[in-house]
Amino acid sequence: MKRLRRVCLLLLPIALLCASIGASAQGYPAKPVRLIVADAAGGAPDQLGRILAQKLSDSLGQQVIVDNRPGAAGAIGADIAARSPADGYTLLLTTTSIYAILPSLKKNLPYDPVRDFVPISRIATSSNVLVVNASLPAKSVAELVQLAKSKPGVLNYASAGVGSPAHLAGEMLNLLAGIKLMHVPYKGAAPALLDVIAGNAQLIITSPIAAGAHMNAGRVRALATTGAERNPSLPNLPTIADAVPGYEISQTWGIVAPAGTPPQVVKRLNDEIIRAMSLPEVKDRVLKTGAVPVGDRAAAFEAFIARERQRLGEVITKTGIVLAD
Secondary structure, eight states: HHHHHHHHHHHHHOOOOHHHHHHHTTTOSSSSSSEEEOOHHHTTTHHHHHHHHHHHHHSSSEEEEEEEOGGGGHHHHHHHHTTSSSSSSSEEEEEHHIIIIIIHSSSSSOOOTTEEEEEEEEEEEEEEEEETTTSSSOSSSHHHHHHHSSSSSTTTESSSSSSHHHHHHHHHHHHHTOOOOOOOOOSSSHHHHHHHTTTTTSEEEOOOHHHHHHHHTTTTTEEEEOOOOOOOOSSSOOGGGTTTOOOOEEEEEEHHHHHHHHHHOOOOOOOOHHHTTSSSSHHHHHHTTTTTEEEOOOHHHHHHHHHHHHHHHHHHHHTTOOOOO
């Protein structure tokens, strides 16, 4: 009897903890939710984050507030999210850079993409687009390569930061086309695009979400997309691979939470995100940006992240790309 009582006393704190977690999950959310976007306002992650935040605010009954934390290709925002309480009130809009590229390039990241986060859902994917300053004489990728070869080290390409998809994309172009474009990093795609428009950098390879409005207004000229096949939202643009064989890179965005977030909360968020991304209005808004809406289960997103990390890690290793700046 004493032994049974001792066991019961030992198990009581665990039972109370489980009950507390269950109760908090049932009442979730009881206050506003912060969605960290590790990019500047106006960039692709920011636009997608605001589309999703609006719908989640409606379905959850609490405000989902976008908190822009740009810098270090997403590492700053990811670090803030990783250090936040695992209670469902801080989420991170993760990017290809955060979960796949940076882990293959940097050994001293302030976060661990596997240990520090629990995947919730993928929200969108897109091949990127190569855009140039409107006054640049190159009207095609072949002409751009020819121009770059005639002026090695003269043309600049902008990126959303060291280790960002745009950085990797530019270095892949340098390597596979045999040219030397100089890298100029910024704190996000939006300021990088503004400098391309101003002519301080000649080109950027970025998401159609970030570049779309500038393309439509004629402030930049689109030359090609980065996927293995043409982007369905930009069917008139060829792929870079048409002129530079073997070239392929794309971006994917999703929602993750700090590791240890209650499974019931993760499930609730996953259900709401899938519901939001399936709404005709949301699909239309995302497609108009040049991306393709997704919305999948947490396990599927986790498997996708693992595959992309391995694939892009192999690309970096095989091509010998070094992002030392």
